[in-house]
Amino acid sequence: GQQVMQIPQYQHVQEGEDFTTYCNSSTTLSNIQWYKQRPGGHPVFLIQLVKSGEVKKQKRLTFQFGEAKKNSSLHITATQTTDVGTYFCAGPSAGSNYQLIWGAGTKLIIKP
Amino acid sequence: NAGVTQTPKFQVLKTGQSMTLQCAQDMNHEYMSWYRQDPGMGLRLIHYSVGAGITDQGEVPNGYNVSRSTTEDFPLRLLSAAPSQTSVYFCASSYGGGREETQYFGPGTRLLVL
Numbered sequence: 001g002q003q004v005m006q007i008p009q010y011q012h013v014q015e016g017e018d019f020t021t022y023c024n025s026s027t028t029l030s031n032i033q034w035y036k037q038r039p040g041g042h043p044v045f046l047i048q049l050v051k052s053g054e055v056k057k058q059k060r061l062t063f064q065f066g067e068a069k070k071n072s073s074l075h076i077t078a079t080q081t082t083d084v085g086t087y088f089c090a091g092p093s094a095g096s097n098y099q100l101i102w103g104a105g106t107k108l109i110i111k112p
Numbered sequence: 113n114a115g116v117t118q119t120p121k122f123q124v125l126k127t128g129q130s131m132t133l134q135c136a137q138d139m140n141h142e143y144m145s146w147y148r149q150d151p152g153m154g155l156r157l158i159h160y161s162v163g164a165g166i167t168d169q170g171e172v173p174n175g176y177n178v179s180r181s182t183t184e185d186f187p188l189r190l191l192s193a194a195p196s197q198t199s200v201y202f203c204a205s206s207y208g209g210g211r212e213e214t215q216y217f218g219p220g221t222r223l224l225v226l
Contacts, residue, residue, distance in 0.1 A: 006154075009152065030211075030212070031211075031212060033214070033215075035215075041219075042202055042217040042218060042219050042220050043155070043202070043204075043215070043217050044217070045214045045215065045216070048214065088154060088155070090155075090215075092211035092212065093211065096211070097209055097211060098143065098160055098162055098168070098209050098211060099157055099160065099170060099171075099211065100157070100211060100215070102154040102155040102156075103154055104152060104153060104154040105154050
């Protein structure tokens with residue numbers, strides 16, 4: 001069945017270092033969404049990418065959608081403690097008009 | 113606007129007990145859904161609804177029932193709790209269909225089944 005794979009599962013960084021998470025779909029996606037979940041919190045929408053090759057920036061966060069619309073990435077420049085949390089990607093299910101398929105998430109951990 | 117609200121925040125059940133997790137939204141969203149989140153597995157869809165009176169199964173529906181009598185409310189019922197249902201449950205809503213629209217999540221219910 002359709003899968004959305006997200007890597008790595010965890011990333012430990014020193015504050016100020018960069019962070020990247022990658023999302024790979026087994027099928028072509030019409031769009032991809034990214035969410036952030038703070039520890040003990042709930043997922044919060046960050047952005048949606050729709051166009052092939054699209055790049056969007058939100059301050060220190062850069063989101064990319066691949067040319068084939070099967071992969072996406074989120075890059076954070078110069079991480080801060082406020083970036084700590086788990087980042088999820090999600091894409092539309094090919095078998096349903098109403099369902100999203102979620103990646104397992106990448107947990108960003110700032111080393112003390 | 114309160115957004116999406118969920119009650120209770122925490123619950124401990126014994127195996128075999130039943131309970132209802134409440135979810136309400138005040139954004140007049142047509143689409144509502146229930147997810148469970150387990151460590152390392154992301155979010156898995158349990159049930160969803162595209163409007164009052166219309167519900168359908170998601171990826172992991174067994175052991176759960178839902179109904180949607182109003183636009184605002186979408187309760188999730190555990191019929192006979194099992195330890196495998198220990199998880200964090202999130203309710204979400206969106207303006208239109210679930211695939212293309214921003215999902216707004218509630219704060220979650222943390223459930224422990226002994």
